[in-house]
Amino acid sequence: MLETYLRRQREKKEILLMTHIVVGYPSFEASFEIVKAMVAAGVDLMELQIPFSEPIADGPVILRANQEVLARGARVRQALAFAERATAAFDIPFLFMTYCNIVYKYGVAEFAAEMSRIGMAGAIVPDLPPEEGTTYLAAMQTHQLAPIFIFSPTTGQERMRMLAGHGRGFIYCVARKGVTGQQTTFSEALEDYLARCRQATDLPLALGFGVKDRSDIDFLRGKADIAVIGTETIRLVDEHGVGAVEGFIRGLQP
């Protein structure tokens, strides 16, 4: 189970690292190299984003990656095959990150069954709140997969508790208002927000959106359980190529 794994890892490390890739970007082969480099650099778990044509919660960098992969004709089943290859090759938990329509069109029950078959740990679907996700929650439950829910700075205490009640594995705390890939200020307000998240749930807390260097992660130590690196690696690959990934991730570790 994801939660058990995370708790065990936390006994070894003060803060865990989760990374994100857009599957197929800049190519399927390069994606696989990126995953390999990230695992080698000691990443604890990873999000594999299945591209969608309308990624409304993503900022320009991830949006463009989604669109480039789709423009080359990539299909959902290729992303699933990629994930199957990754789970077979590497011994860390993998999560899907995608949008509701991808899961819905595949068939919610079928998608969960496939995730289970290929050894995925869970999924993050930002446009699927628990209110709309009854079928999804049931399917995830059937296969003991973790539906990851999101807290945001605008989420009230009562709602946080409701979301946590439906979530498994951990809670993804969005650091600020806005989409992915913008500047976040690592400040007292963020600290207060994380304390508020902590009060609402016993699940491990991941903090993402705008985490990009060692000092951000140092700031989060003791306040969150998992630091999430998203946009920054895509930017790095765009600017310096796949070869730059491993060194960058190693540099984030204590």
Next chain:
Amino acid sequence: MHKRGYYAEFGGAFLPEILNATFDELEAVFEAAKADPDFWPAYQDVMATYSCRATPLTFAANLTRHFGGARIYVKREDLNHTGAHKANNVMGQGLLVKRMGKTRVIAETGAGQHGVATATMAARFGFECTIYMGEVDVERQRPNVFWMERLGATVVPVRNGTRILKDAINEAFRDWVGNMDTTHYVLGTACGPHPFPEMVTYFQSIIGREARRQILEREGRLPKRVYACVGGGSNAMGLFSGFLDDPVELVGVEAGGKGLASGRHAARLCSADASVGVAQGYRTFFLQDSDGQMRETHSISAGLDYVGVSPILANFKQSGRARFEAATDAEVLEALSLTMRREGLIPALESAHAFAQAFKEAPDMTPEDIVIINQSGRGDKDIFTIAEAFEDPAWREFIKHKAEQYDA
């Protein structure tokens, strides 16, 4: 669990968590406004003194004679301030923005009509205003871009995706999740997450309420059919709202583009290319592939060129309460031409879809039958597209000459 804003299986609110509180606030303000007995009269007063309401219901005597069938009436939404029904929705939402105490509005626009209407409302109410518009639409609707900017709005051309309306909607949502404390997203049609479909329909229902009263005054009986074009579905929902409980056939007309068989169209309710999906925060029929990726759409009219459609209309389609048809670009141009020549009316390309379908059906009806066509907007904004489609030689000379003047 409590499910909000469903019309049978369509609708809902598939929102990123960050927007949840914003939607709660919006829903609360909208519910309070609806429950306030002074709100609708105040809204009507704004529309009467600022936007030429009630808009007339015009009897099209010449078209009626031409087709020799049903008596044809035209509901004149083109006479609204800024030239389209979009004004109804925008002024209504503007009143809600005031109630919420926000200071900035954002909007998406396809044809540009909703953008111009929003920029106008922002100028009138003193809000800051940013309009997102697909790059392709910026190209084909330049006159409206010009007006938005003159009205004080910032127009942001969207270069993502298919670079048309749906991509502008995504960008507006991205802006909103960062700025919801000060900003309201004035969604332009009866789509998107709850409460937008209901809220936009509520404001647009002013069209149908008036049309029903007017036809009863004029003819003493109800129409047999009413016709409206369907982009997102706001003008259609507006007109249909007046006749929901009557034995009146509701006909929605989608963009048939180059023909349904060509794949180059925007027909979500009457083509086999569409299927049920969830995107942009709600569940409806989308033009999408088998993976759930949204497809490119095509229409000669930017305002009908959208991948989704109102969940309320999707429900009407499934329940049979409304009938949906498509008119091709070519049929639309022909209907537009005829309407101009016979009646001196210049409908927008969007509205001309409704005319085209009504013209197909009018000859088979009898003079006992009445039909109402919703002229959702006026065609002035389409002058470049229409002149090009008709290959007007004098217009081409004029444009050439203008260009030379600028180069000189």
